[in-house]
Amino acid sequence: MEALIETAGRLDWSPLWISLKTGVVATIISFFLGLWAARRVIRKDYRTKSLLDGLLTLPLVLPPTVAGFFLLLIFSRRRPFGMFLDESLGIQVVHTWIGCIIAATVIAFPLMYRNARAAFEQIDVNLIYAGRTLGMSDFAIFWRIVVPTAGPGIAGGTILTFARAMGEYGATSMLAGNIPGKTGTVSQRIAMVIQDGDYVTAGVWVIIVMVIAFAAVFLINVITGRRMKNIRKW
Amino acid sequence: MDRRLHADIHRKAGDFELEVSIHSDAARIGILGASGSGKSMTLRSIAGIEEGVSGHIEAGGRVLLDSDSGVCLKPQKRNVGYMFQNYALFPAMSVIRNVMAGLKGTKEENLSRATDMLRRFRMDGYADRLPGELSGGQQQRVALARIMVTEPDLILLDEPFSALDSYLKEQMQYEMQEMLGSYQGQTVMVSHSRDELYRFSDEIFILGNGRILRSGTAQDVFAEPECVEAAKLTGCRNLAAIRKCGQGRIEVPGWGVTLSLDREIPDWAEFIGVRADALRPVWGERTDGCIHFDLERTDELPFEKHFYIRTGAAAGSAPALADIDENLLCWSAKPDIQKLIDERGLPDWLEISEENLLFLRR
Numbered sequence: 001m002e003a004l005i006e007t008a009g010r011l012d013w014s015p016l017w018i019s020l021k022t023g024v025v026a027t028i029i030s031f032f033l034g035l036w037a038a039r040r041v042i043r044k045d046y047r048t049k050s051l052l053d054g055l056l057t058l059p060l061v062l063p064p065t066v067a068g069f070f071l072l073l074i075f076s077r078r079r080p081f082g083m084f085l086d087e088s089l090g091i092q093v094v095h096t097w098i099g100c101i102i103a104a105t106v107i108a109f110p111l112m113y114r115n116a117r118a119a120f121e122q123i124d125v126n127l128i129y130a131g132r133t134l135g136m137s138d139f140a141i142f143w144r145i146v147v148p149t150a151g152p153g154i155a156g157g158t159i160l161t162f163a164r165a166m167g168e169y170g171a172t173s174m175l176a177g178n179i180p181g182k183t184g185t186v187s188q189r190i191a192m193v194i195q196d197g198d199y200v201t202a203g204v205w206v207i208i209v210m211v212i213a214f215a216a217v218f219l220i221n222v223i224t225g226r227r228m229k230n231i232r233k234w
Numbered sequence: 235m236d237r238r239l240h241a242d243i244h245r246k247a248g249d250f251e252l253e254v255s256i257h258s259d260a261a262r263i264g265i266l267g268a269s270g271s272g273k274s275m276t277l278r279s280i281a282g283i284e285e286g287v288s289g290h291i292e293a294g295g296r297v298l299l300d301s302d303s304g305v306c307l308k309p310q311k312r313n314v315g316y317m318f319q320n321y322a323l324f325p326a327m328s329v330i331r332n333v334m335a336g337l338k339g340t341k342e343e344n345l346s347r348a349t350d351m352l353r354r355f356r357m358d359g360y361a362d363r364l365p366g367e368l369s370g371g372q373q374q375r376v377a378l379a380r381i382m383v384t385e386p387d388l389i390l391l392d393e394p395f396s397a398l399d400s401y402l403k404e405q406m407q408y409e410m411q412e413m414l415g416s417y418q419g420q421t422v423m424v425s426h427s428r429d430e431l432y433r434f435s436d437e438i439f440i441l442g443n444g445r446i447l448r449s450g451t452a453q454d455v456f457a458e459p460e461c462v463e464a465a466k467l468t469g470c471r472n473l474a475a476i477r478k479c480g481q482g483r484i485e486v487p488g489w490g491v492t493l494s495l496d497r498e499i500p501d502w503a504e505f506i507g508v509r510a511d512a513l514r515p516v517w518g519e520r521t522d523g524c525i526h527f528d529l530e531r532t533d534e535l536p537f538e539k540h541f542y543i544r545t546g547a548a549a550g551s552a553p554a555l556a557d558i559d560e561n562l563l564c565w566s567a568k569p570d571i572q573k574l575i576d577e578r579g580l581p582d583w584l585e586i587s588e589e590n591l592l593f594l595r596r
Binding site for chain 2: 124126127129130131132133134135136137144145148149151
C-alpha cells in the first residue's frame with residue numbers, strides 16, 4: 001500500500017493526459033460521424049444497408065492490429081496518401097498524437113454507429129412525419145426530435161465509444177507508437193511497465209483507469225438520466 | 235380563406251392502387267373505409283408524407299401537388315396539419331415545447347402563443363409535463379393544440395379516437411367538435427367507425443379498396459348507400475341478390491320471399507339490403523314479405539340482442555356477394571321487443587318493410 005502511494009507521488013502523469021485527450025477527441029469525432037453514418041445507412045435499401053453496415057462494423061470485429069496494419073498502409077510517409085499529407089499539408093500521422101486519435105477513432109467509431117443506428121431504427125416514423133407537417137426543417141427534426149428521442153441509445157453508444165477510445169492499445173501502438181510524453185497512452189504505459197516487471201506502477205495506473213472509467217459512465221448516466229423521464233421502467 | 239379541397243390522388247403501392255377524387259367545400263369532411271381501404275394513404279398523400287403520389291391537390295386556395303406541371307410542395311410548405319392515430323407527440327419534449335415545435339417566431343412570441351393555445355385546450359396546467367405522463371385524452375388535446383397553433387389551411391385527422399376507450403371516445407368527439415368550432419379551414423377525418431363520422435361530417439366519402447364508392451351528406455349516404463360495399467360500411471348486415479319480376483315485384487331467392495313494392499325499383503338495382511334493426515317480428519299470419527327462419531345463434535349485447543337466423547330458402551345464387559352468406563340474416567332486437575319475445579316466444583316470421591329497403595348495385 002505504501003509502495004503504491006509512494007509510486008503515485010512520483011508518477012509521470014503524461015500518459016493520463018494523452019489518454020484523456022485522445023479519448024475525448026476521438027469520442028467527439030465518432031459521435032458526429034456515427035450519427036451521420038447511422039442516419040445515412042438506415043435510409044438505404046436492404047442490400048446496400050447490409051454491405052455498408054458490414055464495412056462500418058469491421059474495425060470492431062477485426063483484431064485491432066489488423067486495423068493498425070491498414071492504417072499504416074494508408075498513412076505511412078512512404079505511401080502515396082501519407083506522402084501527400086506530409087508534403088502538401090505538413091500533417092504527419094505516424095508516431096504523432098494525431099495517429100493516436102485516428103487509431104482510437106477508427107476502433108471506437110463502430111460502437112457509436114451501431115448504437116445510434118439501433119436507436120434510430122426504434123423511432124416511430126410518425127414523429128418525423130409530424131415534424132415535417134408542422135413545418136420543421138429536417139435539420140431541426142434530427143437534432144430536436146430524433147436525437148433526444150434516441151437519447152438513451154446514443155448516450156450508451158457515447159459511453160462505450162469513450163471507454164474503448166481511451167483504452168485502445170493495438171492499433172495505437174502500431175500507428176502512433178509509444179513515445180513518452182507524446183503518444184504514450186495509459187494502456188501502453190501499463191504494458192510497458194509490466195514488461196519491466198514493475199507491478200506497483202502498473203497497479204497505480206490500473207486503479208486510476210478504473211476510477212476514471214467508472215466516473216465517466218456514472219456521470220453520463222446521471223446527466224442523461226435526468227432528461228430521460230420518458231423512459232418507463234419495466 | 236378559400237375553403238375548397240380538391241384532391242385527385244393516384245398512388246400505386248405493390249398490388250394496391252389508390253385512385254381517389256375528393257372535391258368538397260364542406261367544413262367537415264369524413265372518409266369512411268375499412269382497414270386497408272387506403273384511408274390513411276389518402277391523408278398522407280394530401281399532407282405530402284406519402285412517396286410516389288401523382289395527381290392534383292389543392293387546399294386553402296393553394297396548389298400543393300400538380301404532377302402535370304411538376305409542382306410538389308414539401309410537407310413543410312403545405313400548411314396542412316396532421317393528427318396521427320397515436321398523436322405522435324415528441325416524447326422527449328415537454329407539452330409546451332411540443333406545441334412550440336412548429337412555430338417560427340421569436341422565443342417569447344412562440345411561448346405566449348403556445349401558452350394561449352394550451353389555455354384554450356385547458357391544458358395550461360400541464361405545460362411542463364412530458365407526453366408520456368398524460369392520459370390519452372390529454373395527449374389528443376395537446377396534439378390538436380400543436381396543430382392549431384400553426385394555423386393550417388387544412389387539418390387531417392387520422393382515426394383520432396381509435397386509441398381511446400369508449401367512454402372517453404364520446405367525450406373527446408364532443409370536445410373535438412367544440413375545439414374545431416372556431417377553426418375557419420376544412421377538416422378531413424378518416425375512420426372506420428360510422429358513428430364517429432356520422433356525428434362529425436358534413437360530407438362523407440366512402441372508400442373501398444382504393445376507390446371512392448359513394449359521397450354525399452352524411453344523411454344521404456347512410457340512407458342510400460347505393461352500392462354493396464358502401465352499404466356494408468354503413469353497417470348494413472343483410473344483403474341479397476334480387477330478381478325483378480315486373481310490376482313492382484322482386485324476388486329475393488336467398489331469403490325465400492317475393493316482395494310487392496310501391497316504391498319505384500331503380501334500373502341499376504341488383505341487390506337489396508336491410509339493416510338488422512329494420513326487420514319486424516310477426517306472430518301469427520304470414521303476409522307478403524315475411525321471411526321464414528330457423529334460429530342459428532344469438533349474441534347478447536348490453537342494450538340489444540342479435541339473433542342470427544337462417545332462412546329456409548335454397549342457397550343464394552349471387553356470384554357478386556362471395557363473402558356473404560345470403561341465407562344468414564342478423565336481426566337486432568331492442569329491449570321492448572325482447573320483452574315481447576319473453577312473453578310470446580320467438581316470432582313466427584320476420585317481415586321486411588318496404589320503406590327500410592336499400593337498393594344496391596355492385
